[in-house]
Amino acid sequence: MKFFHINNTLCTDCGRCSELCPTGAISFNDGKRYINPDKCTACGSCIRSCDAGAVSVETLEHMAAEMERTETYRNRIRRLEKELATLKERTDTLASCFDQLVMRLPIATFICSRGGKIAVANKVLPRLAGIAPLRLSDLPDNLAGENIFTLLPEEMSQMIRMSASADSERCYITELGGHPVSISLSPLAGEYVLGMIRDLREPNIATEQIQSLLQDAVERKMAMVQKIGSLLGEEASVEIDDLNTVIRILDSAEQKPENKA
Numbered sequence: 001m002k003f004f005h006i007n008n009t010l011c012t013d014c015g016r017c018s019e020l021c022p023t024g025a026i027s028f029n030d031g032k033r034y035i036n037p038d039k040c041t042a043c044g045s046c047i048r049s050c051d052a053g054a055v056s057v058e059t060l061e062h063m064a065a066e067m068e069r070t071e072t073y074r075n076r077i078r079r080l081e082k083e084l085a086t087l088k089e090r091t092d093t094l095a096s097c098f099d100q101l102v103m104r105l106p107i108a109t110f111i112c113s114r115g116g117k118i119a120v121a122n123k124v125l126p127r128l129a130g131i132a133p134l135r136l137s138d139l140p141d142n143l144a145g146e147n148i149f150t151l152l153p154e155e156m157s158q159m160i161r162m163s164a165s166a167d168s169e170r171c172y173i174t175e176l177g178g179h180p181v182s183i184s185l186s187p188l189a190g191e192y193v194l195g196m197i198r199d200l201r202e203p204n205i206a207t208e209q210i211q212s213l214l215q216d217a218v219e220r221k222m223a224m225v226q227k228i229g230s231l232l233g234e235e236a237s238v239e240i241d242d243l244n245t246v247i248r249i250l251d252s253a254e255q256k257p258e259n260k261a
Helices: 016-020 045-049 060-104 124-128 133-138 154-164 203-260
Strands: 002-006 026-029 032-035 055-059 108-113 118-121 170-176 179-188 192-199
Touching: 002 032, 002 045, 016 026, 016 045, 045 055, 060 108, 060 118, 108 124, 124 133, 124 192, 154 170, 154 179, 154 192
Parallel strands: none
Antiparallel strands: 002 055, 026 032, 108 118, 108 192, 170 179, 179 192
């Protein structure tokens, strides 16, 4: 069995199909043309008269197959929407847990964009920066939406901007609120930066940061000496041995607290 159909997107509204239909099966309503299947005799005059190709003929089998495919696609979409909703729920839960973790850390921690907009930060950060108590009470709990550059000096703001486009973690020694601090900056996806600021007035933190910076310096020196040694031969071997000794000492110093525990 055949069914005739008018695609009103292609229809130019010339009216020839209506004029030539012998049974008056074609009607016009709300600016669109329709074919009444009860009146249509499938004579084909409408198709022959349409220069725009707006009239098509479908078989019952083809229409049933199209309906089945459409329902299959709808089921797939429903399943994907359900999976997406579940994924969003899990993502929101993880984001909430991460925010709570940041808020409970004892050291100043923040995530911000390259432009300085804070995604999450704890209030250790503004307190360490010396923000007045009244201003501190006006800030949101997780500082979300605030601009970190208004809380930090220009030197640290510049460090954050540079770290957003870097490919590895960087650590600096500087001052914040008149006190010596170390700031570790790790680039994240989407030009975001994870920052952690430690107050170097605390002896254990100062020792940890100095040791880390010293180890970085020794490793850079080692790489340079090894490169020179490949050109000079054994003349650089003594310095390489000395640097290896320093690295072993630093490594053993890092492991001592773990052995005591």
